[in-house]
Amino acid sequence: MSDLTLEDIARQAGVSRSTVSRVVNGQPNVSDKVRNRVLDVIQNTGFHPNAAARTLASQRSWTLGLLLPHSVSFFFTDPYYPHLTKGIAQACNQYDYTLALFLVGTKEDEDKIFPRVSRKGLLDGVIVQSGHHGDQSIIGRLVDANMPLVVAGRPFRFDNVSYIDIDNIQAAYSAVRHLIGLGYRRIGTISGPVSSTVGIDRKEGYLKALAESSIPFDESLVAEGDFTESGGYAAMQSLLPAGPDAVFAASDIMALGAIRAVREAGLRVPEDVAFVGFDDLPLAALSNVQLTTVHQPVVQFGIKAVEVLIDLVENGIAPPRHVIMDTELVVRGTCGASLRR
Amino acid sequence: MSDLTLEDIARQAGVSRSTVSRVVNGQPNVSDKVRNRVLDVIQNTGFHPNAAARTLASQRSWTLGLLLPHSVSFFFTDPYYPHLTKGIAQACNQYDYTLALFLVGTKEDEDKIFPRVSRKGLLDGVIVQSGHHGDQSIIGRLVDANMPLVVAGRPFRFDNVSYIDIDNIQAAYSAVRHLIGLGYRRIGTISGPVSSTVGIDRKEGYLKALAESSIPFDESLVAEGDFTESGGYAAMQSLLPAGPDAVFAASDIMALGAIRAVREAGLRVPEDVAFVGFDDLPLAALSNVQLTTVHQPVVQFGIKAVEVLIDLVENGIAPPRHVIMDTELVVRGTCGASLRR
DNA sequence: TTCAGAATTGGGAGCGCTCCCAAAAATTAT
DNA sequence: ATAATTTTTGGGAGCGCTCCCAATTCTGAA
Structure with a gap:
């Protein structure tokens, strides 16, 4: 039981409070003999210094x-x-x-x-x-x-x-570049909310990649999601009429929802609609889709x-x-x- | 900035440390006049009592x-x-x-x-x-x-x-009873690990329901999962040869994996294999399956x-x-x- | 008006540590 | 051997609170 104090340990080890404190905190300038004696007592009493007292005295709470x-x-x-x-x-x-x-x-x-x-x-x-x-x-x-x-x-x-x-912009950019490189031209995106920096930045990367390849921006190929599965699903449904051949989703979980929407519409992934997600969480590899995605650590x-x-x-x-x-x-x-x- | 102490507030309010403490802790026996004066000072200094000191003195850390x-x-x-x-x-x-x-x-x-x-x-x-x-x-x-x-x-x-x-046993029992009531007879289960109480108990509930309806226990209809999607998937694959017409999965996430395995095998849910899960997490309702499941709060x-x-x-x-x-x-x-x- | 009793207020002690400085012991130089 | 250093050890002060008890102030009844 740790109702023990430094003072108790000190008494048992026949040293002073200060010395025990030094031992506990691994400070130098304690002779090996004394250190071991104190360590022994600590060991078999199961002493742990009181966190609140330590915090109060040291002004650090760890x-x-x-x-x-x-x-x-x-x-x-x-x-x-x-x-x-x-x-x-x-x-x-x-x-x-x-x-x-x-x-x-x-x-x-x-x-x-x-x-x-x-x-x-x-x-x-x-x-x-x-x-x-x-x-x-x-x-x-x-x-x-x-x-x-x-x-x-x-x-x-x-x-x-x-x-x-x-670097969300760069990451999204390279994801979309990858799709462009594979020959897709009607590339849509399911973005995050524009109230979030990731929503903004990943969409910007998407736009940058399109611009660089002179692919005209088509507003009907952009839908805003909310980083949920159902949000991705709904966003994809609104994208489908525009006939995208590929979609960059701003998160894996939205990609999963979107893929569900695609399949329910009787289309195949990636034959009819290709996907790149974002996050590379375990679910990207586990799921019945093998999601191509941006890995973030x-x-x-x-x-x-x-x-x-x-x-x-x-x-x-x-x-x-x-x-x-x-x-x-x-x-x-x-x-x-x-x-x- | 909260480098202020009780003493500082006391000085500013023209009272003692103890009185400020009483006010801060909402104790009675402080006159309204004094209480308000102290409260004012606290208000416009933005004082918050030091947590470590309070913990040390009161022996409670909250x-x-x-x-x-x-x-x-x-x-x-x-x-x-x-x-x-x-x-x-x-x-x-x-x-x-x-x-x-x-x-x-x-x-x-x-x-x-x-x-x-x-x-x-x-x-x-x-x-x-x-x-x-x-x-x-x-x-x-x-x-x-x-x-x-x-x-x-x-x-x-x-x-x-x-x-x-x-009550895991009872909950699993009623889930399986439900399947039995719907006419299923080759009911399998994807259990949790037997190293866990929920794994043990939910399986016990399953067995109890079968026994009560005199449905013979068939070992090939039991597979052990590990509460992951892929674990449920794998477990289902090992169950499929035994030809279950319904499966009770010990968690939603395993049910989802299992359903994926069923669909990949070209079978339909619930026509070919029915499912009941466990947990009722949001994903049970969101997913492309509408999972019947045991709701736990x-x-x-x-x-x-x-x-x-x-x-x-x-x-x-x-x-x-x-x-x-x-x-x-x-x-x-x-x-x-x-x-x- | 006086005084017992209740309500309020103040201050000391202490929570268990760290940190600093001075005292004591061990080491080295002279 | 003694003196000068260096290393180790001990104890006081203090971190900012709470809690207790005593001192003070305020009640209202006699």
Whole structure:
């Protein structure tokens, strides 16, 4: 039982509180003899220092917060979030930090949670998953509160903020280039919401690729999805009359919904409509489609976010750090690459 | 900025530290005049009491831990976990607790995390998602450490532990009864791993329903899945030669994989093979199958777990509390109910 | 008007650590 | 051998709160 204190251990080991503290924290300048004696006592008492006392005295909590704002519903429909959470949780564990999770859905949630995430004494720093318009408020408040902060995803404003992201424009561009290279010309897209940076950026990459190949932009080939399976399904139904021969979907889960719509319409993938998705989550390979998709390193993304945040905590928040991670096109079945060549 | 302390606020409001503390904690016995004066100062300084100091002094952290052991990989393949997490996170927020998340995959993870979850001063209590053999070790250690603890899912041993669960046997039983009632006789099952309580219990319910209707048990109609889509797919492939006319799958996600296998084999759902799943996650209704399934109240389950844990924290861990939540069969398309009658 | 009793307020002690500085012990140089 | 360093050890102060008890102020009944 850990109702023991440093003082108890000190008494049992016949040393002082300070020495035990040094041993516990792995500090030098303790003789081996004493260190081992203390270590023994700790070992067989099962002592663990009190976290609150340590935090109070050291002004460090060794706890990081993960804030998932306005994405509470997505958290369950899009496997992206669980994967990101996994990476972050793993990294926290690796670096001996504790992870506090905050799902904030409404403005009231935000107000209720803000005091807890902004206050020192609970969290050393915060990772905010962002990319949505509505997330900017909490980011601004966190910046004002001077909290060490890493945004996962490019924020809308606040370029004085550290963030880590992928190059969505470039990634989408290369996905669509791939389709063009395979000979498709009526290429549609199911974009993310225009209220999100990823929605905007991935669509921009799509447009850029078309423009570069002088393929005229056809508005009827663009539908906005919401990063859900059913959203992809609905978007595809609105696209079908325009007769696309290929579709770039801004997420795997939307691609899956879209493919379902295509098949229900009696068409084949990729023979009638080819697909490229985005994310490369396990479901892309598992599903009855072999989805060609843009791989983004979700787990590593989370790990990197933690690393940057710890850097901020330990070395100060200025200047802001910006990390762009690499993506890669993974060619599987749905783009029809094997048919065309 | 919250580098302010109680003392600062006290000075500004012309009262004592104790009075500010009373106001902050909503205690009675403060005159309205003084209370409002203090409240004003707090308001326009943006003061928040230091969490670590409060924890140290009160021996309560207002933080709960959620431990997802041996399920790190499931966390992403089975949407059940994100949903559970959502319920727990929501409830924590509602009751003004902070949620700390621990994903433990390996034995090393467990050892690394254990000191943090068991030690007072960080967590007031812990929720452990369980049901797997491998989870018992950490549960035992937590019990020994005298930590307020709620197990989500029936644990294997430790009936001196509080848990909350659904009646898996009964739920599976009624699902299979439904199939029998529709006239199916070669009913197979894709069970969960026998290393999990849900795997065991849901299979038991299946067997019970068969026995009650004097349908002989045919071993070739039972396949063990692993709660993944691909596991369900593989299990179904091994079931197909036995010619089932209906299948009870122990989770929705496995049912989806199984349905994919059936369709790839050129058979129809529910005409050739009917299905009942388990969970009733959104994907059951969204998917291109309209999955008949056992609804379990995942989010409420999480909320209940938090409520029980808070009860434990505030009123002592003895006697252990046991809560069994209701399930309900949701009839959609895949069981063929509409065809048969 | 006076005083018991209730309501309010203030301050000390303490929660269990870290950090700093001074004291003690061990080491090396003279 | 002694003096000058260096290494190790101990203890005080303090982190910012809560909790308890005593001091003060306010009631209203005698």
